[in-house]
Structure formats: structure tokens, C-alpha cells
Amino acid sequence: MQETIHKHTSFTLEIIYHLGTYENSIHFIFDHASKKCSIVDPAWEADLFIDRVKERGYELTDIWLTHWHPDHTNAVDELAHKTGATITAGINEVPYLRLEHPIKTVEDNDIVSIGNTDARIINTPGHTAGGICYALDGHLIAGDTLFVYGAGHCVMPGGSANIFFNSLQKLKQLPDDMMLHCGHDYGSTISSTMGEQKKGNPFLLIDDEDDFVRYRNNIHDGSRTYPMSAMTKDEVYALL
Numbered sequence: 001m002q003e004t005i006h007k008h009t010s011f012t013l014e015i016i017y018h019l020g021t022y023e024n025s026i027h028f029i030f031d032h033a034s035k036k037c038s039i040v041d042p043a044w045e046a047d048l049f050i051d052r053v054k055e056r057g058y059e060l061t062d063i064w065l066t067h068w069h070p071d072h073t074n075a076v077d078e079l080a081h082k083t084g085a086t087i088t089a090g091i092n093e094v095p096y097l098r099l100e101h102p103i104k105t106v107e108d109n110d111i112v113s114i115g116n117t118d119a120r121i122i123n124t125p126g127h128t129a130g131g132i133c134y135a136l137d138g139h140l141i142a143g144d145t146l147f148v149y150g151a152g153h154c155v156m157p158g159g160s161a162n163i164f165f166n167s168l169q170k171l172k173q174l175p176d177d178m179m180l181h182c183g184h185d186y187g188s189t190i191s192s193t194m195g196e197q198k199k200g201n202p203f204l205l206i207d208d209e210d211d212f213v214r215y216r217n218n219i220h221d222g223s224r225t226y227p228m229s230a231m232t233k234d235e236v237y238a239l240l
Ligand SMILES: [Fe+2]
Pocket: 067, 069, 127, 144, 152
């Protein structure tokens, strides 16, 4: 199990990679002042997460979800049951989440907090109907919306490549030095920056919605190899 640690004055972001059948990345946000922890998309290993937070001397009070897919949520109920943590998800994702516990809903630009650490919600539907990203102090936790030189599919219930196009166009407004953290490690590096992605991610290089939809639904899966690496705009357009 690989991990990275990003230390800031007020919080620490820890990420563990390659967990479970689909090799998910799990993100922990430890707020130093309150000793509270939020975990993003807990799946596969509830007890491992509980032990990790306890070992650090923190309390797991929040579960933040990017989207409903089971590989991102299959430990949520167990974790909420064992810790009493509050579950947060995008308002349009609620009909798809089959959870026993209540869900606090958020909308675009809402702020969610763990102690003194704030994250801004960015609505990014398309991979799912109500998918969201969490932006906090130089980091974007993107779930399956954006991968390093890739992006999520749109084929499961609630997915739409047309809607996804607009979400990814919106992410291009984020600062170049913002770090991208993804729900899966499919790229040539384990994380990236938005600047690198704006330059080399095909999903951010295609400017036209119809081209994007065609690339997403008919071209990408058959033309890329893993780990995915940077493309030039000419290389992307040659595939269209
Ligand atoms: Fe997903």
C-alpha cells in the first residue's frame, strides 16, 4: 500500500493508494487544531481507517463523498455505524446512494469544514449525476471526475458525457499550481497539478462538446494505454 502525506500549517492531507478490488485512493484530512479527521470516499477497509485515525490521536467525525459508486462508498455505513461520523454528499447524488445513515447534502460552492479546515464544493456532474470535488488550500480531491491524464467514464446510471464536458471545462479555471488527487492511480504520476493537466489531459484539451462526447464514449478506452501519460492537443485531435 503506497501513501503520500501533504503537511500544511493547519491540516495534513494523507492519501493511501491501491486499496481494494479497484485500487481506490482514500484521502484523510486531519485538522490540527480540533484533532478531527474527515475521510473522503471510504471503501473496502473500515477498520483500517478507524485504526489509522486513532493512531494519530484524532477523531473521525466526517465522511465526505465524491460520488455514489460502490468502490468509493462500500465502507461508509460500517464506518458511520462505528464512529457516528456525519456523511456529506452532493444533493443530486442522494437518490443513487443506498446508505442506511442520513446524508448531509451540499451544493456548488458550499463550504464544508473539518475543524478549522475548509473545503469548497465544486459540482462536477457527468461521471455521475451529482458528483462533486473538494477544493482545499491548494489541493483538489477529484474522485473519478479527473484522473492524471484521464477522466471517469459516463456509462453507469446518472452518467452523461455532455454534462461531463461542462464540468471539466469548469475545472480548467482552477489555478495551475493546485494539486490534483484522484480516486484511482491510472496515470504516469500518482498525483499532478492542474497546470500539467490543462496542458496534457485530453479531456481538458478538447474544446468542442460533440468532439468531447465522441472521444469519451467511443475513442478514449480503445486508444489509451495505462499508465496514462500526457498528450499534445495535436495528438488528441488526430484521434477524433
Ligand atoms: Fe466512479
